[in-house]
Amino acid sequence: MKKYIKTIFSGSLLLASSMMVSCAGDYLDTAPTSSVGSVDAFATTENAAMVINGIAQAMCYQQFAFSQGYCGENQIKTVFGEYPSQNFVYNMFAPGWAPIFNGEYYTQKSTTYCAYPWYYYYTLISNANSVIMNIDGAEGPETDKAFIKAQALTYRAYAYTQLMEFYTYRWSDTQNGTTNGVVLRLDESTGEMPLSTVMECYNQIYQDCKDAISLYTQSGKDRESGKVWLPNLNVAYAVYARAALNRQDYQTALDNAKLARANYPLMSNAEYKSGFCKPTSEWIFGSYGDGTENMWYWTFGTQFGCNGYYANNTEYGAGAIDRTLTDKIPDNDVRKSLFLTTDKFPGFDWTDENVLNQTYAYFGTVKDSKPVTTTEIWKAVNAYVTSMTPSGLTEAYQSGYYYLGGQLKFWVFDTPGVSYLCHIRSSEMLLIEAEANYFLHNEPAAQEALIELNATSGRNPEYTCNKTGEELFQEIVDYRGLELWGEGFNWYDYKRWNKDIVRVGIPDGGNVHAATATTVTATGHNNWTWEIPEAETNYNPGINKPQEK
Structure with a gap:
């Protein structure tokens, strides 16, 4: 495991698998690709754009340091986001996968389950850092440089937000952000580095989002229509909203969620029943x-x-x-x-x-x-x-x-x-608005967000909401669970909410296999926090050292 952790920070583009000349053609203009030579990667803005495409591909591509099936967001959404959640049932797999469903692997530092999210998201970060550090010297229009750097910053913020979900305590357990966060690598260095605090990590995520938003605006550019696998201004707002929600910074979450879903209207009922296999009107970000x-x-x-x-x-x-x-x-x-x-x-x-x-x-x-x-x-x-x-x-x-x-x-x-695989939808942003307004004690606005999601959209034209207090919060919980089912959110949500998972077996009126029909308490199993993988602590002994002040 030490070997594959080290490859992330080897000093060259991990996604650069062959020389660009071997992959010339219109194909590169339409689909994510990892084929770009590390030497030529930043000679021009056109080459750098191909690196951005390569990062997009890594989000749904086999990471070969691991066994089959470890394919970026494919694996993250299911094994990590849905299997251990409240609302996902997979009975034929339940007996063999019960330890994952029931949250028993968080402290097993030598397993691939513990290592994979770390490896995968630092792969994205490493490549994003290379773009951020080198794009200013590329030959090409300044507007293109600004747009490409904004995309790299968006990827980095996205990856760090995900790492914070896995490897740090929920915000309410961090003593106002003073507990350990993750390794905050912001350049192409590969040496020892200590952990930053949770607050320092969120501050950097915020700054990356702000810088990306500024650069997108400065560039005056947007991704080509239909290319949902590439970040744009709306994706940066969405990542900002997610990070702020996790940090319980509800006003920031609310403000950015509204901006994120601008120009991405909720899909119609016909689109909702069309299979979730191709982008619809509300797909803000996804994979090719x-x-x-x-x-x-x-x-x-x-x-x-x-x-x-x-x-x-x-x-x-x-x-x-x-x-x-x-x-x-x-x-x-x-x-x-x-x-x-x-x-x-x-x-x-x-x-x-x-x-x-x-x-x-x-x-x-x-x-x-x-x-x-x-x-x-x-x-x-x-x-x-x-x-x-x-x-x-x-x-x-x-x-x-x-x-x-x-x-x-x-x-x-x-x-x-x-x-195609969706990562961010307008519906999620609207649910962030509902949750943020609830915790900002603006219950009428939270009700209005639920009505917009459920009734105005046509999902249930008869829906109304006049619930308050805990009943309103449970309404947000239930409709977030229904709307985003299977899209990789439910485990994160219950961790954020500090809410027990209670699964009901078939004999008791539920539909869950006996092996996973259990209660997983929010305070159990290391507070649902994955330990930093042993391979990383072996490679980077600085993790066990205190920060220099």
């Missing part, structure tokens, strides 16, 4: 997902597309939503239509033991590792799934296995799992 850059069996869509390889060829399914959440949501909500919940099959008494026996606790499909395709329940579920197939896409769950709460949200448009 065409077949030309396909990761094959390690893409997000292969495992988590409901018509991806896993769902169509195995008994694993593609993930399900927690029943205790969807039971709170009105049946006419368009988001609830994307999950196999009991309200869609009113002909069956779900309290009847005979009905439950038909489901084998997995919604009528799994017994002795074979799908049961003859029961009336299975036929009803199968018909519903067929009816929900978006135009132009192949049907979901062709293997014949269905699960209570099974999702029809994420689809793929090519095999085995080709799809």
Whole structure:
């Protein structure tokens, strides 16, 4: 492990795998690529733009220092953001993955689980630093230099914000930011370096966002239409809003969330049901997902597309939503239509033991590792799934296995799992506004944000909100869980809220496998804080030294 940590700061572009001349052509203008020679990387602004493209690719590309499947945000969203969360159910994986679901790995410093987020986000930081340190000397228009530097600053702020989620305590446990943060590398140096404080790290994230916003504005440029995998001004505002929310700086979070979603209107119901596999009106930031850059069996869509390889060829399914959440949501909500919940099959008494026996606790499909395709329940579920197939896409769950709460949200448009991957949406920003207003004691504004998200958008035209106090906060919790389900937020949210995860098993009216039907207390398991990986402390002994004052 020491070896792969060291490669991050080797002094050259990690993403620079071959000379630029080997990859010339229009292809580089349309898709992220890591192919740019380290010697030529900053000779011109055109070359530097290719480095920015390479960082974009790293966010959804196999990091070869690790085993298969460690593919940037693909892995971060699922294994780290959803598996240990409240609202994500993955019953076929539950027995083997229970330690991850139940938060038992945070202090195991020698595991790849502990090391991967550190390695991955410092990979982004290292390359962003190279851009920031060298772009001023590139040949090209000053406006291009400003825009490229702004993009690099945005990446760096994004990566440090993520590192703070994993490797530091939630803000409320940091003694006003005085506890240890992470290693704050801001240049191309590779030597020993101590940890900065949490406050120092957030101050730098803020400064990076401010500088990026200033440079974007100064450049007068924006990314090309449709290229959601590249940062722009709105992405910088969004990262600023996220960091401020984590730091409980609610006014800053509110102000920047509003700016982030400008010109990115909430998607229509038709877009919401179109598969989450291609950008829509509200995608502020995402990863490229065409077949030309396909990761094959390690893409997000292969495992988590409901018509991806896993769902169509195995008994694993593609993930399900927690029943205790969807039971709170009105049946006419368009988001609830994307999950196999009991309200869609009113002909069956779900309290009847005979009905439950038909489901084998997995919604009528799994017994002795074979799908049961003859029961009336299975036929009803199968018909519903067929009816929900978006135009132009192949049907979901062709293997014949269905699960209570099974999702029809994420689809793929090519095999085995080709799809774009969203990182930031306007809906998230609106939910940040709701949460920030709540903690700023502006409950009417928090209610208005929920109404805009749920009723004005058309997701549920009949939605109203007059809740206050703890009931209003729970409403924000529930609708954030529903809106952003499967997108990699729920674990972070519950950590930020200092809120216990309480999973209800099938015998008690939930839909969670016995191995993960448990309570994970917010104060347990190292306060949900991953230890700095052993490989990093071996490489950088400065981590164990106090800062110089």
